[in-house]
Amino acid sequence: MKDGYAIEMRDVVKRFGEVNAVDHVTMEIRNGEFFSMLGPSGCGKTTSLRMIAGFEYPTAGEILLNGTPIGTTPPFQRNVNTVFQSYALFPHMSVAENVAFGLEMKKVPRADITRRVDEALDMVRLSGYGERRPRQLSGGQQQRVALARALVNRPDVLLLDEPLGALDLKLRKEMQIELKRLQERVGITFIFVTHDQEEALTMSDRIAVMSEGKALQIGTPTEIYERPNCRFVADFIGESNFIRGRVSDLSAGSATISDGAGLTLRGQLVQPLTVGDEVYVSVRPEKARLSVQRPADPPANMFQVTVDRVSYIGSDTRIMVQLGQDRLFSVWEQNTRSTVDRDAYWQRGEQGYLWWPVENALVLKD
Amino acid sequence: MTTDTAPISEARQQALSKAINRSERGRLFALLFPGLFWLSVFFAFPLFVILLYSFLTPGPTGNVIWKFTLGNYATLFTKDLYVNAYVRSLWIGVMTTVVCLLIGYPLALYIVQRSPRWRNVLLFLVLIPFWTNFLVRTYAWMIILANNGVINSLLQSIGMPRLTLLNTTGAVLVGLIYGELPFMVLPIYASIDRFDFTLLEAASDLGADRRRAFLRIMLPLTMPGVAAGSVLVFIPTVGQFVVSDLLGGAKVDMLGNLLQRLFTRSNPPNWPLGSAMALIFMLVLTIAIIFYFRTTTEEDR
Numbered sequence: 001m002k003d004g005y006a007i008e009m010r011d012v013v014k015r016f017g018e019v020n021a022v023d024h025v026t027m028e029i030r031n032g033e034f035f036s037m038l039g040p041s042g043c044g045k046t047t048s049l050r051m052i053a054g055f056e057y058p059t060a061g062e063i064l065l066n067g068t069p070i071g072t073t074p075p076f077q078r079n080v081n082t083v084f085q086s087y088a089l090f091p092h093m094s095v096a097e098n099v100a101f102g103l104e105m106k107k108v109p110r111a112d113i114t115r116r117v118d119e120a121l122d123m124v125r126l127s128g129y130g131e132r133r134p135r136q137l138s139g140g141q142q143q144r145v146a147l148a149r150a151l152v153n154r155p156d157v158l159l160l161d162e163p164l165g166a167l168d169l170k171l172r173k174e175m176q177i178e179l180k181r182l183q184e185r186v187g188i189t190f191i192f193v194t195h196d197q198e199e200a201l202t203m204s205d206r207i208a209v210m211s212e213g214k215a216l217q218i219g220t221p222t223e224i225y226e227r228p229n230c231r232f233v234a235d236f237i238g239e240s241n242f243i244r245g246r247v248s249d250l251s252a253g254s255a256t257i258s259d260g261a262g263l264t265l266r267g268q269l270v271q272p273l274t275v276g277d278e279v280y281v282s283v284r285p286e287k288a289r290l291s292v293q294r295p296a297d298p299p300a301n302m303f304q305v306t307v308d309r310v311s312y313i314g315s316d317t318r319i320m321v322q323l324g325q326d327r328l329f330s331v332w333e334q335n336t337r338s339t340v341d342r343d344a345y346w347q348r349g350e351q352g353y354l355w356w357p358v359e360n361a362l363v364l365k366d
Numbered sequence: 367m368t369t370d371t372a373p374i375s376e377a378r379q380q381a382l383s384k385a386i387n388r389s390e391r392g393r394l395f396a397l398l399f400p401g402l403f404w405l406s407v408f409f410a411f412p413l414f415v416i417l418l419y420s421f422l423t424p425g426p427t428g429n430v431i432w433k434f435t436l437g438n439y440a441t442l443f444t445k446d447l448y449v450n451a452y453v454r455s456l457w458i459g460v461m462t463t464v465v466c467l468l469i470g471y472p473l474a475l476y477i478v479q480r481s482p483r484w485r486n487v488l489l490f491l492v493l494i495p496f497w498t499n500f501l502v503r504t505y506a507w508m509i510i511l512a513n514n515g516v517i518n519s520l521l522q523s524i525g526m527p528r529l530t531l532l533n534t535t536g537a538v539l540v541g542l543i544y545g546e547l548p549f550m551v552l553p554i555y556a557s558i559d560r561f562d563f564t565l566l567e568a569a570s571d572l573g574a575d576r577r578r579a580f581l582r583i584m585l586p587l588t589m590p591g592v593a594a595g596s597v598l599v600f601i602p603t604v605g606q607f608v609v610s611d612l613l614g615g616a617k618v619d620m621l622g623n624l625l626q627r628l629f630t631r632s633n634p635p636n637w638p639l640g641s642a643m644a645l646i647f648m649l650v651l652t653i654a655i656i657f658y659f660r661t662t663t664e665e666d667r
Contacts (some may be wrong), residue, residue, distance in 0.1 A: 055567055075570040088568035092586050101582075105573035153572065 004067070006031045006157050006189040007052055012061035014047050021047040023213030024061070029157075029191060029206075034183050036192045036200040039210035040236070045193045048210075049159050052191065053082045066156055076105070081150035082159040085166070087142050089134035095121070095145050096130030102153040120152035123182070140171045147182070157189045164199065176202050197237050201225070209233045229270055231364045234282040241288070241329050243281045247273050247363070255363050257281050263324050266300040267361035280364050285330040287360040290319060290352050302355040305329070307346050319346050321354055329354065420642035428634035438642035448624065448643065452650070455621040458535070459604035462542045463550075466599050467592065469543075470550035474591075477551075478558045489555070492548050500545060504612050507541050508532060511613065533615030541609040546602065550595040557591025593662040597655055604651060621647055 007029040014022040022044040029035045037045035050056045051063060054075030062069055070078055081102070090098050096117050103113045121127050124144035134142055143163060150158055160179075164172045180203045183190045194200050200207050201221040208218045209232075217229045228234035231242065243265060249256035255273060257265050267281045295302065305321040308328060316332045323329040331354065337344060346352070420438055423431040442448045477488045495503060510516045511531040518528045531537055561584060569579035585592075607622025614620075621643070628640035 053567075053571060055570075074575075075567070076573045076575050080571075082568070082571045084564055084568060086562070086564055088562070088564040090565060090568070090583060090587075101569070101574075102572035105578065149572070 004031055005029060005064070006033070006066060007191065008062075008064040008067075009048065009052075010062040010064070012048070012051065012063060013059045014044075014051060014056060015059040020213050022051070022058075025210075025213070025215045027208055027215055027218055029189060032187050032189055034180065034190045034192065034203055034205045036194060036204040036207045037210055038194055038197060038200040038207050038236075040195055042212075043210040044213040045195075045208075045210050046161060049082075049161055049191060049193050052157065053080055053159050054078050079153075079156045080159060081153050081155040081157075082161065083143075083146045083150050083163045085162045087134075087146040087163075089142055089145055089149070091134055093133075094130060095126065095132050095134065095137070098134065098145060099130075099149045099152050102149065106153070116152055120148040123151065123186075124148045139167055140175065143167065143175065147179075151182075151186060151188070155188065157191060158183075160190060160192045162194055163192075164194075164196075172199070179203060201237075209236060211236070227270060228282070228362065228364065231280045231282065231366050234280075234362065234364055239285055239330065241283045241285065243283075243327070245279065245281065247275050247277045247279055250275060254358050255279075257363060259324075261324060263303075265361060266358050267363040268359050269363055271365070273363065273365075277365070280366065282362045282364050283329075283356055283360060285318070285332040286316075286334075288329070288331045288354060288356040290321065290331045290333065290346065290354055292350075292352055294353050295355055299355050300358050301361060302353060305352055305354045307348055307350045307352065310346050310348060312345065317345055321352070323354060416641040416644055419638050420645050422638045424634075424636045424638045426634065428637070430637060435638075438639045439646075441639060442642055442646060447619075451619050451621050451624050452646075454535075454619065455604045456650070456654075458539065458542065458606075458610075458618075458620060459600050461539055462546060462603045463596050463600045465539070465543050466547050466550040467596065470547055470595060471554055471592070474551050474554040474558050477555055492551050495545075495548065501608065503545070504541055504609055507537070507544065507613055511537050511540070532613065533617050535614065535618050537613040538610045538618045538620075541613040542603050542606060545609065546599040549598040549602075553594040553598065554588065554591040557588040557594075561588055589662050593659060596658065596662075600658075601651060601655070605647070 005028045007027075009025050009027050012022055012025045013020060025044070025048060037048060039045050047056060051058055052065075054070070054073060054077075057072045063071055065078065065080065090101065093101070099117045099120050100113050103116060108116070117130070118127070121130060124147050126141060126144055126148065129137065129141065129145075134145060137145065143166075146163065164175050164179075167175060176199055179190075179192075183203075192200070192203065201224075204221060206218060206220055207224050208215045209224060210216065211232050217224060217233045219227070224233065225237050228237065234240045235242070243257075243259055243263070245257040245259040245263070245265070247255050248258045248264075250269075250273065254266055254268055257267060257279060259265075265281050273279065290305075303323055305323050307319055308322050309320040311318040312335075314335070316334055319331045319333065320328050321331060333346075419430060421434055421436070423433045423435045423437070425431045473492075477485055477492075480488060508515070512518070513528065513530070513532065515532070517531060521528060565583050565587070566579050569583045570576075574582060604620075605622050606620055607626050610618045610620045610623055625640055625643055625647075628636045628643065
């Protein structure tokens with residue numbers, strides 16, 4: 001694995017008509033890294049990928065591949081390969097011819113092509129399928145052909161545009177693991193575009209969360225989940241309770257927030273704020289606790305609540321409680337005890353204490 | 367238990383399937399009859415007459431003498447007039463097809479890449495000439511190409527010498543290409559419309575420049591349209607006699623002109639020779655088309 005950056009995007013803008021599909025994005029993708037761009041459709045992740053591939057050229061800003069600007073280099077001159085969402089296998093060629101195509105274009109000697117095609121098919125566990133036509137293969141097999149066709153060229157960077165989107169859930173999970181293992185083995189930088197947060201969290205070394213053309217946060221899966229830097233990221237990754245309010249008091253690393261209706265909360269700061277700022281307190285449902293007894297050592301955030309709804313989903317019980325007036329708050333309890341005793345679970349209408357430590361609540365801006 | 371019932375049920379089944387077969391056959395025949403009748407009366411029978419005539423001897427008054435001969439075929443393969451007509455017809459057919467292809471493919475590609483609204487407008491424009499009778503449109507070309515026609519008047523007005531345009535092979539080609547172009551554009555359009563342009567991005571991604579991406583990916587995958595268009599243009603072109611008559615004068619004889627002359631205009635008419643000519647013509651076309659389909663669509667099968 002080489003040091004340094006495989007891809008650098010410096011203040012990149014891509015404008016389509018009146019819309020900035022990619023809006024001043026700066027990100028650095030390290031060599032050998034599994035990097036994901038995650039966001040809802042229309043967030044600019046696919047456009048960013050297409051600019052790295054060379055299918056689109058940036059309106060402004062610079063893209064560097066291994067330190068060399070490639071802004072307007074055509075795709076066929078970049079040592080970057082793509083796995084397309086639709087796989088884009090050539091239907092009139094056999095699997096082996098598909099995989100050989102890139103090497104043929106680079107005028108690799110015949111004998112080498114045969115050997116490398118065999119190796120590539122072997123790597124994706126498709127040895128012996130070389131003579132088949134793509135349409136004779138299942139979706140998962142076609143996907144692996146697309147991978148082999150890209151990887152056989154030994155690209156500096158492999159781009160994957162929602163490649164698992166068309167597969168069913170079980171196959172998708174298998175492919176997630178297989179992709180990650182493949183990436184570790186070949187040591188090539190993977191840039192993976194997805195709207196599926198679980199997929200991104202499972203596979204990535206680092207993730208860029210994107211929205212409306214901007215990269216909101218770039219970090220490891222843990223950083224993105226545990227320390228989101230804004231409301232959108234906290235909301236998009238996993239689930240969270242949001243309580244809107246204004247900063248009424250600040251102390252080292254934490255803030256006191258009032259919702260204007262009698263509720264006062266304390267939470268951890270992730271960025272500098274001033275008194276009066278409008279903010280959201282974000283609490284993940286699994287990071288809040290619900291108890292019948294009042295905690296002996298009352299934490300900063302403790303409220304008396306009424307259970308509104310209970311969903312038993314096997315591994316967890318998900319409880320909606322009424323916090324203050326007209327506000328529902330979601331708490332997840334892991335079912336660590338094996339019991340069918342009705343009393344072991346929360347019931348609708350029960351009273352209880354909802355609480356969480358200060359560090360489990362994050363104070364976020366919109 | 368099964369040994370007991372099997373023979374009975376088998377016998378029954380056979381009787382049943384026979385009954386079904388009988389009624390099925392009746393239905394099948396009833397359904398096929400109109401088509402079969404049509405084909406035999408208007409295709410098989412005339413073809414048979416032509417086949418028969420081609421081996422008979424022409425009489426002095428345009429009649430047919432019932433005497434077997436291979437002379438008609440011998441004449442076709444030895445007399446320059448006929449050999450040249452075959453060569454010229456095929457050559458004009460190939461030229462027309464190639465030029466239609468070279469204009470039609472980029473045109474179809476251009477239309478596919480427009481927005482849906484513009485696409486419909488452009489397709490409509492391609493079809494508009496069909497609203498006017500083909501003969502009228504060919505006469506229009508006569509007016510354009512004539513010695514004191516539109517082009518020559520223009521040339522004269524800017525002080526250039528007149529050109530002989532009408533009654534040349536070139537004029538025939540222009541007329542044919544103009545008339546046949548839509549038949550090339552439409553099948554190719556349909557083919558390109560079904561083409562997944564992501565494949566071109568994939569080719570480019572794998573190191574193919576535009577030329578190679580086109581030759582290796584797009585052309586093979588749109589070949590069915592190219593093949594269909596070529597056949598639709600080639601066959602009617604080779605048998606043309608109106609365009610060559612009007613725009614070529616009597617100077618550009620194609621097969622169709624000779625056929626027409628042998629059957630109706632020459633004195634006396636020579637049906638046996640005409641029949642032989644028509645048969646050879648059919649044979650050559652069939653072989654050419656089979657060969658063409660073999661070479662163009664093999665990869666896709």
